[in-house]
Amino acid sequence: MPDPACPICRGSGWRVEERNGISGATRCECTVGDIQRQTLQYSGLPALYQNASLDNFDAQANPALQTVMLIVRGYAREFPNVEKPGLLLIGEPGTGKTHLAVAALRMLISRGYNGLFFDYQNLLQKIRSSYDPASGSGDREAYGTALDAEVLLLDDLGAHRITDWVEDTVTSLITHRCNHKKPIIATTNLPDHDIQSAGPRDRSAGGTDYKRSLIDQIGMRARSRLFEMCRVVRMPAQVEDYRLRKARIN
Ligand SMILES: Nc1ncnc2c1ncn2[C@@H]1O[C@H](COP(=O)(O)OP(=O)(O)OP(=O)(O)O)[C@@H](O)[C@H]1O
Numbered sequence: 001m002p003d004p005a006c007p008i009c010r011g012s013g014w015r016v017e018e019r020n021g022i023s024g025a026t027r028c029e030c031t032v033g034d035i036q037r038q039t040l041q042y043s044g045l046p047a048l049y050q051n052a053s054l055d056n057f058d059a060q061a062n063p064a065l066q067t068v069m070l071i072v073r074g075y076a077r078e079f080p081n082v083e084k085p086g087l088l089l090i091g092e093p094g095t096g097k098t099h100l101a102v103a104a105l106r107m108l109i110s111r112g113y114n115g116l117f118f119d120y121q122n123l124l125q126k127i128r129s130s131y132d133p134a135s136g137s138g139d140r141e142a143y144g145t146a147l148d149a150e151v152l153l154l155d156d157l158g159a160h161r162i163t164d165w166v167e168d169t170v171t172s173l174i175t176h177r178c179n180h181k182k183p184i185i186a187t188t189n190l191p192d193h194d195i196q197s198a199g200p201r202d203r204s205a206g207g208t209d210y211k212r213s214l215i216d217q218i219g220m221r222a223r224s225r226l227f228e229m230c231r232v233v234r235m236p237a238q239v240e241d242y243r244l245r246k247a248r249i250n
Pocket residue numbers: 048052056057058059091092093094095096097098099100156187188189242243
């Protein structure tokens with residue numbers, strides 16, 4: 001039932017959007033059921049991505065990006081009847097990984113799944129501060145929530161300085177979810193060098209041409225399990241940083 005007081009659709013249940021000069025109507029958010037709406041409200045989506053969906057993802061100019069979008073759409077539609085329960089989006093900054101991951105999560109939520117968004121960095125901080133007896137209950141619950149959420153979106157995986165503690169924590173989180181076949185939708189802008197093909201690398205050299213990889217930042221075991229449980233989607237290399245593009249056009 002559309003909400004008669006909805007500021008977006010004014011109660012019609014349809015949202016009219018203009019894209020590339022063509023206007024089209026999509027179902028308004030307010031038409032989803034109360035439970036789904038509540039799930040969405042508590043999903044922890046950052047305000048910037050509150051409306052991120054496949055409908056407002058622009059892939060027109062790029063066939064490779066269209067393919068990525070189709071994979072994400074297929075995953076969110078077919079879940080849990082998919083080959084791998086999770087999704088891992090890898091690619092350069094600003095190419096739309098978080099947007100697509102959120103779009104998938106929102107689709108799953110609208111299908112009745114309970115989805116939660118966590119920024120990786122922020123989650124680690126919460127888990128760490130939960131050891132402090134003075135911490136709030138929100139921090140104390142963060143780890144358990146991330147372990148057991150029905151669908152977990154882990155955004156910007158690896159964006160934290162690696163320590164033994166970080167490696168252990170992320171490994172146990174991913175292992176737990178993997179063992180219980182609980183899906184993770186993750187994004188990362190770290191390059192993923194294949195272990196074999198990468199050849200010898202020197203982490204400590206600090207050369208300018210060496211960018212730390214996913215393995216460097218989350219550890220080998222977490223990376224391996226992640227690949228086991230997620231369909232890996234690589235953002236096309238030729239996609240321009242959308243943030244820069246927008247800044248240029250405006
Ligand atoms: N193809 C697209 N169509 C519409 N909006 C887009 C598209 N790609 C990116 N955006 C928007 O641009 C901004 C940056 O995209 P997003 O945050 O998804 O990038 P990212 O790949 O996650 O980058 P990072 O690696 O820095 O986290 C967001 O506001 C997103 O909604």
